[in-house]
Amino acid sequence: MESIPDDEAILSIDGVTVSYAGTADRTAVLEGITFALARRTWTTCLGPSGCGKSTLLRAIAGLIDPDRGTVEVPRNSAGVPEVAYLPQRDTLLPWRSALRNAVLASEIDGQPLGDALDEARRLFERFGLGGAERQYPYQLSGGMRQRVAVIRTYLAHRDLLLLDEPLGALDPLTRADLQEWLLEVWGELGKTVLLVTHDVEEALVLSDRVLVMSARPATIREDLELGLPRPRSRVNTAFVRQKEVLLGLLTGRAA
Numbered sequence: 001m002e003s004i005p006d007d008e009a010i011l012s013i014d015g016v017t018v019s020y021a022g023t024a025d026r027t028a029v030l031e032g033i034t035f036a037l038a039r040r041t042w043t044t045c046l047g048p049s050g051c052g053k054s055t056l057l058r059a060i061a062g063l064i065d066p067d068r069g070t071v072e073v074p075r076n077s078a079g080v081p082e083v084a085y086l087p088q089r090d091t092l093l094p095w096r097s098a099l100r101n102a103v104l105a106s107e108i109d110g111q112p113l114g115d116a117l118d119e120a121r122r123l124f125e126r127f128g129l130g131g132a133e134r135q136y137p138y139q140l141s142g143g144m145r146q147r148v149a150v151i152r153t154y155l156a157h158r159d160l161l162l163l164d165e166p167l168g169a170l171d172p173l174t175r176a177d178l179q180e181w182l183l184e185v186w187g188e189l190g191k192t193v194l195l196v197t198h199d200v201e202e203a204l205v206l207s208d209r210v211l212v213m214s215a216r217p218a219t220i221r222e223d224l225e226l227g228l229p230r231p232r233s234r235v236n237t238a239f240v241r242q243k244e245v246l247l248g249l250l251t252g253r254a255a
Helices: 053-060 098-102 103-106 112-124 144-152 172-189 200-206 235-251
Strands: 009-021 025-037 042-046 067-071 082-088 160-165 192-197 209-213 220-225
Touching: 009 053, 009 160, 009 192, 025 053, 025 192, 025 200, 025 220, 042 067, 053 082, 053 160, 053 192, 067 144, 082 144, 098 103, 098 144, 098 160, 103 144, 112 144, 112 200, 144 160, 144 172, 200 235, 209 235, 220 235
Parallel strands: 042 192, 042 209, 082 160, 160 192
Antiparallel strands: 009 025, 009 067, 209 220
């Protein structure tokens, strides 16, 4: 992977190492992670469960401090990273309607509530949630809840979106449908996305680039530009071949 010029990168990570304190010593989770993201691209970190993918996102979001290395992202005047982070669970508040959940980040940021609600209503219509604005989370399907969570993440108005396996709890049909929906959102809104998943097909369907992580302590085993045209067919020969390559890297049986 060629280096990305500083003026084109929205995220630069250099030598990030993270460990957690255990009962007897510290457990290494990430070891020397280095990469950069170009603006308006989709990159996926693919790796085995428990390898440290979520830890990487938390380090980028500023929720944990690396032991070593640097994370460079746009920051506000208080030094807080200007990123939007969507954790694995949708974390919708049960006492707020779908619409009011969607504008939560806007409210926290102090944006005018009327403007945020108007924008949220437009996004609900655009992305198939028209009519669900007044429903509460318990009244929504899993796929609808995830759409609300993604809209809330977008309404934070950050250029870098960190998505931590947002579709992992969904059934296969809903998951495939929302993968296409996420691509539509990304294409229309022009954001930079960093997704983590352990699903090889999901990485291939969504990404421009895949970073393959090793088991813990995680390193970047491979940095692959996919070069697959969109829309992508899961039975296309090139798609299937890329899937074989990624599975080989994950299992240690790469050719």
